Amino acid sequence: MRTLVTAWHPNGSRTVSVVEHMETFAPPALAATGVRRAFGHVQAVVNATLSVQPGSVTALIGPNGCGKTTLMLMLAGLLKPDAGEITVQGHSPAIEPKLTRTSVGWMPDVLGTWDSLTCVETLETFGRAYGLSQADARAGAFSLLERVHLADLAAQPARVLSRGQKQRLSLARALVNDPPVLILDEPASGLDPRSRVELRDLVRQLGAEGKAVLISSHVLSELDExxxxxVFMSRGSTLGEAADAEVARAKTRWRVVAVDGDVAGALATLGRDFTPEADANAAVVSIADDADAANVLAGLALAGVRVARIAPVGSALEQAYLTMEAERR
Ligand SMILES: Nc1ncnc2c1ncn2[C@@H]1O[C@H](COP(=O)(O)OP(=O)(O)OP(=O)(O)O)[C@@H](O)[C@H]1O
Ligand SMILES: [Mg+2]
Known part of the structure; x- marks a missing residue:
């Protein structure tokens, strides 16, 4: 963007200059820079840097024990980093812990429940703790139970819930005070297929409402959508641009499957970068975008290849993850 800027000088003259603006970005709702944390001699998080913008959903991905939960606990203000900087809505949890607690909705990987409280009482108690009136806390609790499809179990003690039902109650609890930042640690674990789809829709909705969401999961194909x-993590460190490049590369890998005709021969003639598949009349081709895919399809048709399917190869996140894991072994 360009703007004309007029400067008036003391002698009455003026100069007009054209100023080029950088794109203006909103400050991140959640940010970590060079964060570190050890437990005794175990270095759980070595060097983590990430940021999540308002209105966006970011995945935190990495193998078991790489430090995701430890990092999320620090971002939620529940664990102190040994070094590095964290900001939530521009404020440091170390300096303003109360502000962080009210800005972040935290969903732990396993929900602890109070034995004596029902689902609605659990949410109501949290609502009260955030300063809501009794009536508002109760109304809010019922509406959240509806949102996570637990309304039928409102009066049941939380301890009798199944694992998946507990996950949904835990998600509702994270939303009690309508926080601008949500940190969800493996929210989909233990959910049945329908609940997973509902979770996916709900997370997208929360993003669309303007919340910053950080979500960890091992089911990468679900994260794609x-x-x-x-953000990829390995052995306590976030991987940064190398991982971004790998995801971008994975997105360009498409599989072409033909009914008849010579797929590999035709792709070679078209000068495409591809890997033939040994056990089928198929190949994995590098394709830049949808328009490029249409070009390949048209080229194959002209060469007499009848294409049955052409689509991106599986999950881009999964592909990138597997490639990076293989490289790091
Ligand atoms: N309270 C603790 N005391 C000692 N070590 C811990 C503690 N919490 C985590 N660790 C260690 O820190 C490392 C990172 O653990 P963390 O739970 O953050 O991993 P994760 O990426 O969340 O793994 P997962 O995918 O299995 O949930 C592990 O080696 C773990 O054993
Ligand atoms: Mg974990």
Missing amino acids: MVDDA
Whole structure:
């Protein structure tokens, strides 16, 4: 963007200059820079840097024990980093812990419940703790139970819930005070297929409402449809641009499967970068975008290849993850 800027000088003259603006970005709702944390001699998080913008959903991905939960606990203000900087809505949890607690909705990987409280009482108690009136806390609790499809179990003690039902109650609890930032640690674990789809829709909705969402999961194919961005972690460190490049590369890998005709021969003639598949009349081709895919399809048709399917190869996040894991072994 360009703007004309007029400067008036003391002698009455003026100069007009054209100023080029950088794109103006909203400050991140959640950010970590060079964060570190050890437990005794175990270095759980070595060097983590990430940021999540308002209105976006970011995945935190990495193998068991790489430090995701530890990092999320620090971002939620529940664990102190040994070094590095964290900001939530521009404020440091170390300096303003109360502000962080009210800005972040935290969903732990396993929900602890109070034995004596029902589902609605659990949410009501949290609502009260956030300063809501009794009536508002109760109304809010019922509406959240509806949102996570637990309304039928409102009067049941939370301890009798199944694992998946507990996950949904835990998600509702994270939403009690309508926080601008949500940190969800493996929210889909233990959910049945319908609940997973509902979770995906709900997370997308929360993003669309303007919340910043950080979500960890091991089911990468599900994250593909849910997230705007992904941060990969390995052995306590976030991987940054190398991982972004790998995801971008994975997105360009498409599989072409033909009914008849010579797929590999035709792709070679078209000068495409591809890998033939040994056990089928198929190949994995590098394709830049939808328009490029249409070009390949037209080229194959002209060469007499009858294409049955052409589509991106599986999940881009999963592909990128597997490639990076293989490289790091
Ligand atoms: N309270 C603790 N005391 C000692 N070590 C811990 C503690 N919490 C985590 N760790 C260690 O820190 C490392 C990172 O653990 P963390 O739970 O953050 O991993 P994760 O990426 O969330 O793994 P997962 O995918 O299995 O949930 C592990 O080696 C773990 O054993
Ligand atoms: Mg974990």
